Amino acid sequence: MSVDLGTVRHIAKLARLHVEQEQAEALVGELNKILGWVEQLGELDTTGVPPMTSVVERSQPLREDVVTEEDSNSAVLANAPDSAHGFFVVPKVVE
Amino acid sequence: MTSPTHMTLAQARDALAKREMSARELAEAHLAAVEAARPLNAFTVETPEKALSMAEASDERLAKGEGRPLEGIPLGIKDLFCTEGVASTAGSRMLKDFKPTYESTVTANLWRDGAVLLGKLNMDEFAMGSSNMTSAYGGVENPWRAEGSDKKLVAGGSSGGSAAAVAARCALGTTGTDTGGSIRQPAAFTGIVGMKPTYGRCSRWGIVSFASSLDQAGPMARSVRDCAILLRSMSGHDPKDSTSIEQPVPDFEKALTGDIRGLKVGIPKEYRVDGMSEELERLWQQGIDWLRAAGAEIIDISLPHTSYALPTYYIVASAEASSNLARYDGVRYGLRVEGDSLDEMYEATRGAGFGREVKRRILIGTYVLSAGYYDAYYNKARQVRTLIARDFGQAYEKVDVILTPTTPGPAFPMGEKMDDPIAMYLNDVFTVPASLAGQPAISVPAGLSEQGLPLGLQLIGRAFDEQTVLRAAGVLEEAAQFTAEPAFVAGA
């Protein structure tokens, strides 16, 4: 599987990453090289091998249903680049 | 008495307990060293006022005989740990001015036990790197120099600042995080001890995530004993981290009995990679001989899927990272670059906030998870990860620990391998398998290369058997008698 400029642009869009044209062109080569290298995994027959998500072999622990947070407004907005009236503010979204 | 900055952490602890020096004196000596070592660029933030006030509080406790396990011990913290009210940048422009309103569990545990904060330590951006050169705040210089050369060398990564600070005698110990080798590789490059504990041993809560299924915090210090002391304080089950494990935390220091008679040590043949340097082979053999001489039984083993570990790691880690780093979007914290629409703002912010290597990994991770490629890449990698973990499981039916080199070679000059990502990734070829299997592993400085640069040996053990790993590491350390000092040493 090989990656072209269109693919780089598409995944950059999916990842919401602005990439300069020059950099995008360089990335075509880099990504192809990396993907070519990781494709060596294809040599292995993994039929029937369960995919691992975590090395931790136990069930998801559960929390009691209790409210532990005080009024959070100030802590949550403390680092916000833009806020008003207790809200986070972003450029206008047109639905 | 040894100069305070040249003591081991254990020595300083004992001297403080005996009131042979004050915590304030110890802190001042280290703050001076931090200042003197600024050219190394190991620290991103220095916190001298905080250090002194914490040290004074420690002195009061010590005076009352209420000293805690790390009372008055000055430490540096990798900038991946969120520290309340102290900038926590993750080595990224994205979090340049980010001051958390919370404290990571691991650092909170250290302060609970009386430790003193010297400052935050430089690192590869979002812990992605093996050289510390991807940091938005510049690379960290290794205090070591090759013989007869003045070329600046990398400190390794991603915990490069943590390693350099310990090696240059700026801190008695530091915290690192290890996703594929980020503690062990810089420890080996700087001639110190660094340990990645079992996945789940230390809480990940409050540590900026790189790859959730692999990230694990661990100690870095100048001796195995110091790492054991730090690990005890850092460890423990945390209900705020679903992947943290309910396991009793032993007194790891007590594991250092020096007795490894009958211990079965595995030597995996697959780690004898093509083109391994003669000096590395010699070092490894030396390690084998030391352990055998101490009464261990040496057993040849096979970990057949070793060569697939690196690409597997690269897919898994990048996939998780691409999702973990989606939260850096300019809305709630961190950098924001304005745009006319929400998407433009996202793209501009993330385009400007992330460095090149981080972008590369986000793109790879996005690609391997995207429709049509998931099975071929991401799911395949997770299957191979199962095979790699099984390899270890089978090995532990025959052996107790596994001995390998930590890195394929010593520290390399700053700026090298930057244009060849795969060459850079190969730094982690020996450290990644234990990360994928979630097992504890330690790097111990074992000797010098022909150029006079430190080289490390790695010991890997069963999950939650840090004690055996530490015990064997203690024996290795004792045998190696690594006393060489780097070219640059900050403390008096």
Added chain:
Amino acid sequence: MSLIEGETGKWEVVIGLEVHAQVISRSKLFSGASTAYGAAPNSQVSLVDAAMPGMLPVLNRECVAQAVRTGLGLKAKINLTSVFERKNYFYADLPQGYQISQFKHPIVGEGTLTIDLPDGSTRDIGIERLHLEQDAGKSLHDQDPRRTFVDLNRAGVALMEIVSKPDIRSAEEAGAYIRKLRSILRYLGTCDGNMEEGSLRCDVNLSVRRPGEPLGTRTETKNVNSIRFVQQAIEYEARRQIEVLEAGGTIEQETRLFDSRKGESRSMRSKEEAHDYRYFPDPDLLPLVLEQSYVDELAAALPELPDEKKRRFMEDYGLSAYDAGVLVAEQANAAFYEAVLDGGKRDPKLAANWVTVNYFGALNASGVGLAEAPIDAKKLGGLLDLIADGTVSSRLAKEVFEAMWESGKDAATIVEEKGLKQITDESAIEALVDKVIAENPAQVEQYAGGENPKVIGWFVGQVMKASQGKANPGAVNQILKRKLGG
């Protein structure tokens, strides 16, 4: 099967519903922030909900239990192992840049929901799955011309996404499906079902086909947040698709956004294009493994659900399907009815009639809920007792009921105060009858002559009138016939 008549023949509408039901819990799915509705912006947001660096999710025990209870209520398979995955996309009110949801391994698998149709018949609609996921925050677009405001109070609140099979065939059935689902959720106490507050939201998947043909291409209409709107959206979309197909066009698989003001939907295709959610198991969480014994315990503690209750009301109380259906739709109503019965002491049919007609009628007319009503079950029961023992006639009982509703007093007091007690004393009734006979000789003659047998009814009316309605009509009838020599 209800078919729609198009220009060129009949069409069948095939509908599947995806309902997002907000789980009743004190705290959020993965954090300890409150779920209470209507708080100040961003005041119920934990560091986890705001996706601050290094924050990690921990699953809420109660939300898991609620999902299992709901699954059991839908007679569905409970999957003992389920997995949380990340659904990756960027949006201002999605702080993590992904939603934690379940994808390949939901907590609940296939089940069944029985819908009640207006003609008293029922139909089974298949449930495809139920999974747990996080809600997003809220974006306010109308506050400022250039900016959007984001409130994360809802971000991370637990939702159950309940997906039906494409078994629904009309807007009417869709309405019945949502009503029944809401009823079950409320019985279980797993979702308050409040559509105005957004606790229950609906997406409509719809396609049309000629009867007997394979399934057509479907569209998904989002943002349909009342039963009426769901029905409007279905009518609109079915008509639209039929028109497109009859004009020789094809239906595109797309997402449509419902506009409740216009009762129409429009395509969101432009937004869909870039979506590739890149689901993968959340590495911050572990697989959720439940014990069968845990599921069994929850099953044993489930309340009686509407279908079972309806069956019991029909079998034990002899109620009609319609009356039973009306009574069990809301758990509180059914409980009120049974409280009126007071352990079977009272006539179930009389009670059902009084509860569904008079009592619910009064509730509707006065706009109050059961809890605030001036007459409780005990008082209504008291009135039924007075009817049963003949103290008041059914006709006067209505007057008593109205007075009770006004004053909140019990039936006996009203009867006493207003002197509405039925006259059963034979001699008193005889006196009245004698008086009426004496005053109306012409009618007596009519009756005697057999010209008009219905005149007996007229006499009863006159006697009742003379008694101000209090005379026992049966006794009056009997005495009249005797006196008139019938």
